[in-house]
Amino acid sequence: MPFVSAKEMLIKASKEKYAVGAFNITSIVQLEAILEAATEMKAPVIIQTSVTPAKFLQPEVIVAVCSVLAQSADIPVCLHLDHCTEVSFCKKCADLGFTNIMFDGSRLNYEENIKLTREVSDYCHQKGDITVEGELGTVAGVEDQIKVTEDEAQLCNPDIAVDFVKRSGIDLFGPAIGTAHGVYKTENPVIDTERLFKIHKKLNYPEIQTPLVIHGGTGLKEEVVRELVKNGGAKYNVSTNLKHILIDSIYEYISTHPDEYDPVRIDSHMKKATKERIKYWIDLLGSNGMAK
Numbered sequence: 001m002p003f004v005s006a007k008e009m010l011i012k013a014s015k016e017k018y019a020v021g022a023f024n025i026t027s028i029v030q031l032e033a034i035l036e037a038a039t040e041m042k043a044p045v046i047i048q049t050s051v052t053p054a055k056f057l058q059p060e061v062i063v064a065v066c067s068v069l070a071q072s073a074d075i076p077v078c079l080h081l082d083h084c085t086e087v088s089f090c091k092k093c094a095d096l097g098f099t100n101i102m103f104d105g106s107r108l109n110y111e112e113n114i115k116l117t118r119e120v121s122d123y124c125h126q127k128g129d130i131t132v133e134g135e136l137g138t139v140a141g142v143e144d145q146i147k148v149t150e151d152e153a154q155l156c157n158p159d160i161a162v163d164f165v166k167r168s169g170i171d172l173f174g175p176a177i178g179t180a181h182g183v184y185k186t187e188n189p190v191i192d193t194e195r196l197f198k199i200h201k202k203l204n205y206p207e208i209q210t211p212l213v214i215h216g217g218t219g220l221k222e223e224v225v226r227e228l229v230k231n232g233g234a235k236y237n238v239s240t241n242l243k244h245i246l247i248d249s250i251y252e253y254i255s256t257h258p259d260e261y262d263p264v265r266i267d268s269h270m271k272k273a274t275k276e277r278i279k280y281w282i283d284l285l286g287s288n289g290m291a292k
């Protein structure tokens, strides 16, 4: 089917208390693996790229490949630009056919974040059914070129969240609640699920209006993931885990087949490992069978 709007997909998820996996890609084979796994699981899915891989693969190419594959897949698919700090690149990707754009102004001061996020929201909404994600507070770790130390990370204040969402015009909201990009440094990171629920109540009761996004989804315990979904997380981002699967599976294949020079076999091995991992996430997030 053609691409669909993330907002509609995520309002359904939020109402029915599951989350849609939003998987970051750095290669086309990975993209194919994600769509095949989601199709086999009959799960709605979001494909996303951060800015560096989007520029490397070229946004035109990502849109072309993803839309051809989505057309033949029998599940709802969105294409999302993740953590973009440049207004002009947000607009470019919206022009080229991305269905969702995240403007990341979380490092800016509050008013500047609102102003630039609003510029992206207005542009995307005028173009049509393109949804916009914004972030408030800062998620620790490194995502693409944006590095935030744990001391700099600030959790999102629920009252300010309401003002931010209203004034920035965003459709999806990623509040900082203690999750981190990359690999967690402690075994039991403190994740403020209560804060997430407070924000969810303020924004989405009695009616779901602004579905919530969980950043830094790699490396949390399964019960924490379920708790986040239960407390309002509707879009669940997984990036680091897929990078590890890609590199580890390729490394494993090459080290066990040192005399073989067949790139298709290496890619097939990586694709199989990625598919298995995507199925794990879909199952954990509860989106299995939800592509209706």
Ligand SMILES: [Zn+2]
Residues within 6 Å of the ligand: 083, 139, 143, 181, 215, 216, 237
């Ligand atoms: Zn993120």
